[in-house]
Amino acid sequence: MADPFENVDAASAQMIEIIATGLETRAEDPSMLPVIDAYLEMLGVRDGGLIVDIGSGTGGVTRRIADRFPAASVVGLEPSDALTTKAKDLAGDRPNLSFDVGDGAALDLEMGCADVAILHTVLSHVKTPETLIAEAVRILRRGGTLVICDADFSKATMGVVPGDPLGSCADAFVSGAVTDAWLTGKLKPLINETGLSVEHFSVMNRVVTSGMGAMTWVRMSGARLVAEGIIGQPLADALEAEYIRRADAGLLFSFLPFVTLIAKKP
Numbered sequence: 001m002a003d004p005f006e007n008v009d010a011a012s013a014q015m016i017e018i019i020a021t022g023l024e025t026r027a028e029d030p031s032m033l034p035v036i037d038a039y040l041e042m043l044g045v046r047d048g049g050l051i052v053d054i055g056s057g058t059g060g061v062t063r064r065i066a067d068r069f070p071a072a073s074v075v076g077l078e079p080s081d082a083l084t085t086k087a088k089d090l091a092g093d094r095p096n097l098s099f100d101v102g103d104g105a106a107l108d109l110e111m112g113c114a115d116v117a118i119l120h121t122v123l124s125h126v127k128t129p130e131t132l133i134a135e136a137v138r139i140l141r142r143g144g145t146l147v148i149c150d151a152d153f154s155k156a157t158m159g160v161v162p163g164d165p166l167g168s169c170a171d172a173f174v175s176g177a178v179t180d181a182w183l184t185g186k187l188k189p190l191i192n193e194t195g196l197s198v199e200h201f202s203v204m205n206r207v208v209t210s211g212m213g214a215m216t217w218v219r220m221s222g223a224r225l226v227a228e229g230i231i232g233q234p235l236a237d238a239l240e241a242e243y244i245r246r247a248d249a250g251l252l253f254s255f256l257p258f259v260t261l262i263a264k265k266p
């Protein structure tokens with residue numbers, strides 16, 4: 001089955017809404033912010049520099065980047081019209097932030113124009129990550145920085161015992177909404193191919209034990225399985241209710257490692 005993130009605009013209106021809500025929830029989730037802030041802290045960006053967030057979705061991460069570097073210009077490029085419209089609506093009046101529709105495989109930007117290019121949980125959702133990496137490298141100036149932050153979905157879990165129904169939601173999310181669950185282990189060889197030098201490679205675990213930060217796995221899996229006629233709506237509703245019950249009772253456990261790679265263009 002196709003990963004809906006490969007072509008968000010082709011998904012149902014219900015699925016686009018689940019995706020948009022999920023991206024916004026994740027971008028603000030206390031379990032996600034340390035992962036984002038850890039790489040932003042490692043970036044030195046000159047005043048007037050250009051930061052390009054490729055595959056910016058609804059712009060939650062892009063807004064955080066813009067707030068962190070007020071003297072830089074931050075551009076979010078995203079192939080989905082629907083998500084770009086939401087990103088523009090949510091951008092507020094930040095003077096250094098803009099969004100546009102754009103495909104990471106063919107960016108409408110000049111060679112060498114960017115100080116920083118960021119791919120935040122994008123490459124695990126595309127069939128040819130090397131194409132997007134090559135394009136990011138093309139737009140970077142000499143000495144520019146590439147940041148790739150992505151999830152190791154091969155290790156994702158929400159189960160607390162074998163056969164846990166919420167564990168099945170995580171499994172269904174990975175099999176139905178991730179293109180390459182093993183992408184992060186391939187990142188170093190992919191970057192070595194480009195001639196960039198890897199300066200940083202680290203893993204941080206995102207563990208959700210409260211709140212709605214991992215509900216997207218349940219909602220997206222439920223909506224897909226209902227649409228495919230595999231389960232009925234009552235079971236999808238029951239899985240959401242079970243998520244809320246565990247969150248309210250302090251019993252929720254969702255685990256996902258995030259890899260961050262930072263590389264310099266010579």
Ligand SMILES: C[S@@+](CC[C@H](N)C(=O)[O-])C[C@H]1O[C@@H](n2cnc3c(N)ncnc32)[C@H](O)[C@@H]1O
Pocket residue numbers: 005006007008023027054055056057058059060061077078079080083102103104105119120121122125126132
């Ligand atoms: C999981 S979302 C991450 C969105 C955003 N970076 C964030 O973290 O909130 C994956 C994003 O990759 C985008 N995407 C898919 N194919 C792409 C491509 N060829 N170029 C750029 N972005 C792409 C999707 O539209 C989606 O917005």
